[in-house]
Protein backbone atom coordinates (compact mmCIF):
# COMPACT_ATOMS: atom_id res chain seq x y z
CA UNK A 1 0.00 0.00 0.00
CA UNK A 2 1.41 3.42 -0.95
CA UNK A 3 2.67 5.56 1.88
CA UNK A 4 0.14 8.37 1.27
CA UNK A 5 -2.83 6.03 1.46
CA UNK A 6 -1.54 4.55 4.70
CA UNK A 7 -1.12 8.06 6.14
CA UNK A 8 -4.64 8.91 5.11
CA UNK A 9 -6.03 5.77 6.75
CA UNK A 10 -4.23 6.74 9.91
CA UNK A 11 -5.21 10.43 9.80
CA UNK A 12 -8.93 10.26 8.97
CA UNK A 13 -10.04 8.71 12.30
CA UNK A 14 -7.85 11.22 14.15
CA UNK A 15 -9.43 14.13 12.30
CA UNK A 16 -12.95 12.84 12.98
CA UNK A 17 -12.10 12.39 16.68
CA UNK A 18 -10.74 15.95 16.86
CA UNK A 19 -13.81 17.40 15.16
CA UNK A 20 -16.12 15.62 17.59
CA UNK A 21 -14.13 16.50 20.71
CA UNK A 22 -15.29 19.51 22.74
CA UNK A 23 -13.23 22.65 22.38
CA UNK A 24 -10.57 23.13 25.02
CA UNK A 25 -9.80 26.68 24.02
CA UNK A 26 -10.31 29.12 26.88
CA UNK A 27 -12.97 31.67 25.97
CA UNK A 28 -11.58 34.40 28.24
CA UNK A 29 -12.05 37.41 27.99
CA UNK A 30 -15.44 36.69 26.37
CA UNK A 31 -16.38 34.42 29.26
CA UNK A 32 -15.20 34.42 32.87
CA UNK A 33 -11.82 32.80 33.37
CA UNK A 34 -11.89 29.59 35.37
CA UNK A 35 -8.94 29.89 37.71
CA UNK A 36 -7.85 26.86 39.72
CA UNK A 37 -7.87 27.02 43.48
CA UNK A 38 -4.36 27.71 44.72
CA UNK A 39 -3.37 29.60 41.58
CA UNK A 40 -0.78 32.21 42.55
CA UNK A 41 -2.13 35.36 40.98
CA UNK A 42 -2.03 39.03 41.78
CA UNK A 43 -0.53 40.36 44.98
CA UNK A 44 -2.57 41.92 47.78
CA UNK A 45 -1.71 43.24 51.22
CA UNK A 46 -3.34 43.28 54.62
CA UNK A 47 -2.47 46.95 54.95
CA UNK A 48 -2.98 46.97 58.70
CA UNK A 49 -0.18 44.41 59.08
CA UNK A 50 2.33 46.18 56.86
CA UNK A 51 5.23 47.87 58.67
CA UNK A 52 6.83 49.40 55.60
CA UNK A 53 10.02 47.43 56.12
CA UNK A 54 10.51 47.04 52.33
CA UNK A 55 11.75 43.45 52.53
CA UNK A 56 9.23 42.48 49.86
CA UNK A 57 10.55 45.28 47.63
CA UNK A 58 14.14 44.22 48.18
CA UNK A 59 13.47 40.56 47.39
CA UNK A 60 11.11 40.96 44.43
CA UNK A 61 13.04 39.64 41.41
CA UNK A 62 10.86 41.53 38.96
CA UNK A 63 10.94 45.01 40.53
CA UNK A 64 7.17 44.80 40.73
CA UNK A 65 6.97 46.48 44.14
CA UNK A 66 8.00 49.98 45.16
CA UNK A 67 8.01 51.61 48.57
CA UNK A 68 7.79 55.38 48.54
CA UNK A 69 8.59 56.62 52.01
CA UNK A 70 8.29 60.21 53.20
CA UNK A 71 9.06 59.53 56.82
CA UNK A 72 8.71 56.76 59.40
CA UNK A 73 4.91 56.86 59.44
CA UNK A 74 4.13 57.96 55.92
CA UNK A 75 4.73 55.61 53.02
CA UNK A 76 3.07 53.97 50.05
CA UNK A 77 3.60 50.41 48.84
CA UNK A 78 2.93 50.22 45.12
CA UNK A 79 2.45 47.11 42.97
CA UNK A 80 3.01 46.77 39.23
CA UNK A 81 1.20 43.58 38.11
CA UNK A 82 2.51 43.95 34.57
CA UNK A 83 6.02 43.31 35.90
CA UNK A 84 5.05 40.62 38.41
CA UNK A 85 6.43 37.13 37.86
CA UNK A 86 3.88 35.65 40.33
CA UNK A 87 6.71 33.87 42.08
CA UNK A 88 5.49 34.35 45.65
CA UNK A 89 8.83 35.61 46.96
CA UNK A 90 7.26 38.71 48.50
CA UNK A 91 4.96 36.53 50.59
CA UNK A 92 7.92 34.46 51.76
CA UNK A 93 9.96 37.56 52.60
CA UNK A 94 7.35 39.39 54.64
CA UNK A 95 7.87 38.79 58.36
CA UNK A 96 4.48 40.23 59.24
CA UNK A 97 2.18 38.11 57.08
CA UNK A 98 1.02 41.25 55.32
CA UNK A 99 1.56 40.50 51.65
CA UNK A 100 -0.05 37.56 49.87
CA UNK A 101 -1.23 36.29 46.52
CA UNK A 102 -4.80 35.52 45.52
CA UNK A 103 -6.12 33.33 42.72
CA UNK A 104 -7.03 36.26 40.51
CA UNK A 105 -5.44 37.26 37.25
CA UNK A 106 -4.49 40.80 36.42
CA UNK A 107 -6.94 42.57 34.14
CA UNK A 108 -5.77 43.40 30.63
CA UNK A 109 -5.35 46.93 29.36
CA UNK A 110 -3.71 48.89 26.59
CA UNK A 111 -2.30 51.35 29.10
CA UNK A 112 0.14 49.77 31.54
CA UNK A 113 0.04 52.76 33.88
CA UNK A 114 -3.59 51.86 34.67
CA UNK A 115 -2.44 48.65 36.34
CA UNK A 116 -0.38 50.39 39.01
CA UNK A 117 -1.98 49.55 42.35
CA UNK A 118 -1.43 51.26 45.69
CA UNK A 119 -1.38 48.39 48.18
CA UNK A 120 -0.66 50.47 51.26
CA UNK A 121 -1.17 54.20 51.70
CA UNK A 122 0.01 54.81 55.22
CA UNK A 123 -0.50 58.20 56.79
CA UNK A 124 0.09 58.99 60.46
CA UNK A 125 -3.34 60.41 61.20
CA UNK A 126 -5.32 57.72 59.40
CA UNK A 127 -6.34 54.22 60.27
CA UNK A 128 -5.03 51.48 57.96
CA UNK A 129 -6.51 50.96 54.50
CA UNK A 130 -6.80 47.57 52.80
CA UNK A 131 -5.25 47.20 49.34
Ligand code: SF4
Pocket residue numbers: 043059060061062063064065083084085086087088089090091
Ligand atom coordinates in the same frame (compact mmCIF):
# COMPACT_ATOMS: atom_id res chain seq x y z
S1 SF4 B 1 4.96 37.57 43.32
FE1 SF4 B 1 7.21 37.69 42.89
S2 SF4 B 1 7.38 39.09 41.15
FE2 SF4 B 1 5.30 39.39 42.00
S3 SF4 B 1 5.51 41.10 43.45
FE3 SF4 B 1 5.83 39.20 44.62
S4 SF4 B 1 8.07 38.86 44.61
FE4 SF4 B 1 7.59 40.34 42.99
Ligand code: SF4
Pocket residue numbers: 045049050051052053054055056057077093094095096097098099
Ligand atom coordinates in the same frame (compact mmCIF):
# COMPACT_ATOMS: atom_id res chain seq x y z
S1 SF4 C 1 4.28 43.93 52.93
FE1 SF4 C 1 5.57 42.97 54.50
S2 SF4 C 1 7.65 42.92 53.63
FE2 SF4 C 1 6.44 44.38 52.41
S3 SF4 C 1 6.82 46.39 53.36
FE3 SF4 C 1 4.95 45.57 54.30
S4 SF4 C 1 5.66 44.51 56.14
FE4 SF4 C 1 7.48 44.82 54.84
